[in-house]
Amino acid sequence: MKKGGKGKTPDLSISLGPIVLKNPVIAASGTFGYGEEYSRVFPIKKLGALVTKGISLEPRPGNPPPRLAETPAGMLNAIGLENVGFNVFVREKMPFLRKVGCPIFVNMFGHTIDEFSELARRLSEIEGIAGLELNISCPNLRAGGSIFAADPRSVYKVVSRVRRVTGSFLMVKLSPNVADITPIARAAEEAGADAVSLINTLIGMAIDVVSRTPLLGNVTGGLSGPAIKPIGVRMVWQVAQTVRIPIVGMGGIVSATDALEYLIAGATAIQVGTAHFVDPRSSLKIIDGIADYLNRHRLPDLSKLIGSLRIERNS
């Protein structure tokens, strides 16, 4: 961290409920593997926290290739929630994660409410996990395959069931693929979520015009990267007007300025995802950039910054 002009290091720590992070920068699920992958490139203990690749009860092989397509200032992915499953995760991935030196959030999902609650119950018995991030953007098998995250009642049901089986910190990751995100966020809060994180990827598609085939094996996929940042900032701002629980903002963050936009819009912490693919060290640069900003603006910590958006209306 760089020192400010007066030689004082600003305090970057924030609290998500009972969990204190040394800085607000969290590595986002699905872009950071199980931590080990990036530990080969930079000291990941400097992160505020880390969210693992999404875990399900059983391992999943994911979608057929090709799984990636580059788009203007962004990329589409259709990995299909490939993961090693609960047992292998606990046996092979947790020993490393316990030694990382920053709080570990485990992203998790199921296709039924029973699967969600069973997995949450099992994960909350595992030592070294600071909290759970519920990925509710997957198809709800009971509701004919529509995603949980699209309906406030489904969200309420799944979150309240998980809440009943675990005392763990519970963060609910919201999908932007909805007409209005605020009732969804409110449903998560009312069901007992400790925080909401948003936004997940936007559903998109790209076509090879020569072969007239989709660029992704799965036809559609999730759009991420700088292209989606304005949508993420808007949704965080909307949700900030709606709920009292902390918001973890994400979507297209590649620089400290991007992160600051989210914080000012009302996010207590932010997640960095796709940026890691471009610049493996981007999280560290963002942490330094936020510290520089606080120095320049003579702010001792983040409390006066979070949710400080000023809207001047000419009447």
Next chain:
Amino acid sequence: MKSRPVEVKARILENERIRGPYYRLRLFCPEIAALARPGQFLMVRVKEGYEPLLRRPFSFARIHPEEEAGRREKGNVKGGEVEIWYKIVGRGTTILSQLREDDQIDVLGPLGNGFWSIGDRSWVLLLAGGMGIAPLFALAENYCRQSTKVQARLRSNPVPRLNVLWGGKSGDDAIGIRELETMGILGGVATEDGSLGVRGLATDLLERTLLTLRPETAVIYACGPWAMLSRVAEMAFRFDIPCQVLLETRMACGLGACLGCTILMKGNYVSEAETRNASKLHPRRESSNHDGRKEVFPKTYRHGLACQEGPVFEARDIVWESRNL
């Protein structure tokens, strides 16, 4: 465990057009040159900023960790260099081609597994299709360098014979071929239009060569289009020759985190439940089973990451039917 990749700013020593859309990029990055092996790759950020967004993977075409006496190339070779050969095919390579000497570019590597050596094989066959020559050139050069060292040490030790076979659309696509000829290891050239070497495909050259040798003495290393590699794999299987193929895929992180660069491999899922689900996941590719024809898609397969388990694979491990030929 693999060596740690490093992310560095590499200085461009040379970025010149070889011919048509083909370029040679020489980079000064001693940290990477010291670690890199043939068959490994480099993730290149062609430009600061986020448009285009992703890094581009390129195989090493030459690796020169140390200063070498008597190098013929122009420019003052001091060692600590790697070379990439590329063809302009899209936005990334177009931007790359506009970079100049002394520009700095952000590179991450070496990544991936690289070719591995097979013991007691006296005939090493390298088969390249088009730009597939790049990683095989690094392998050939490495081999020549090593065999010189071996010969200097043990005069009596027989050095395996190495031949490079190259096939492409036309003679204009033949990159590095003259160098291979000078090195005395060019075994054959085929072009689809007959403008260089014989008219035909790289695999025709291979087939002809395989008939002249004893299979138990040979090993094949191949890189090129999927259709070619699929055919090579089939021939290697038929002749019972070990065969390594370097596969190209779209890639985002290069580090095993994004799970984007999967290759379908023979093998089992990590769980039985998922093996049962295999048919649901690939319905389109399973449909031809009703009339008793051989099932195209195997019941058991797994996803291998090209950036971790590959990009070099044992040919017999790949589900070749998984891509449209």
